[in-house]
Amino acid sequence: EAQVTQNPRYLITVTGKKLTVTCSQNMNHEYMSWYRQDPGLGLRQIYYSMNVEVTDKGDVPEGYKVSRKEKRNFPLILESPSPNQTSLYFCASSFWRDRSYEQYFGPGTRLTVT
Amino acid sequence: QQPVQSPQAVILREGEDAVINCSSSKALYSVHWYRQKHGEAPVFLMILLKGGEQKGHEKISASFNEKKQQSSLYLTASQLSYSGTYFCGTASGGYQKVTFGTGTKLQVIP
Numbered sequence: 161e162a163q164v165t166q167n168p169r170y171l172i173t174v175t176g177k178k179l180t181v182t183c184s185q186n187m188n189h190e191y192m193s194w195y196r197q198d199p200g201l202g203l204r205q206i207y208y209s210m211n212v213e214v215t216d217k218g219d220v221p222e223g224y225k226v227s228r229k230e231k232r233n234f235p236l237i238l239e240s241p242s243p244n245q246t247s248l249y250f251c252a253s254s255f256w257r258d259r260s261y262e263q264y265f266g267p268g269t270r271l272t273v274t
Numbered sequence: 275q276q277p278v279q280s281p282q283a284v285i286l287r288e289g290e291d292a293v294i295n296c297s298s299s300k301a302l303y304s305v306h307w308y309r310q311k312h313g314e315a316p317v318f319l320m321i322l323l324k325g326g327e328q329k330g331h332e333k334i335s336a337s338f339n340e341k342k343q344q345s346s347l348y349l350t351a352s353q354l355s356y357s358g359t360y361f362c363g364t365a366s367g368g369y370q371k372v373t374f375g376t377g378t379k380l381q382v383i384p
Contacts, residue, residue, distance in 0.1 A: 191370055193370070193372075200376075201376075202276075202361065202374050202375065202377055203316065203361060203363075203374040204373075204374065205371065205373070208370045208371060210370060216370075216371065218371060218372075219371075219373055250315055250316065252318075254318075261321045261369075262318065263306075263318035264318070265315035265316050265318070266315065267315055268315055
C-alpha cells in the first residue's frame, strides 16, 4: 500500500528542546516536501527535496532544517523550537510517471511548543 | 505572494455545479489543486502545467490560463463527498516550490 508515514503524530515540547519529525515513504518517489498549516494562514511550504542530497527552501524555512540522505526519508528538524512553530505539519511525496503527476500526504504531526 | 481564491465559501445542493477560481499576481509555471476534509490531510487532485491544458478527474476538472495567471476548478454534479476545503497551489519556477491560496470551503447539502 502506497504510504507516507510521519512520527510522532502528536508532540508537546518546550521551547529550545531540539526535536525531529520523521517522514518516510514507501513508493520510491524522488520528490518530498514539508508543509505547515495554521488557522487563517493556510498551508505553507517549509522545504522540499528533488532527490537525495538535493533540498531547497520553501516559503517559510526559518527555524527548520531538513536532510535527505536516503530516498525514502525526509526528516524535519527543529533545532530550537519556539512557540510560533506550534502548528500542524504535513509531509508529502510525489512523482512524475508517464506524463502523470501524483502526490501523497502523510497523516500530519500536531506540534505544540510551550 | 499568496494566490487569491474565490469564493471563500460556497454551499451547494447535491447535483449542482461549482467553480472555484485561483488568481496569482506572478507568472506561473504550474497550478496544483487539493481538497482537504476536516481533520484530515490534503488530497492532491491535479496539476496543470503552463500550456493551458484542461485536465479532468471524474467530475472534477480544471483549466489554466497562463496569460491571465488564473486557474479554475470545475465541480460538476456535486456529491456529498465533495464537501471540504479546496486549495490551489501555484509555482513559478517549476512545480516543486508551491505557494498555497487561503482555501475555498465547499459544503454540499442533500
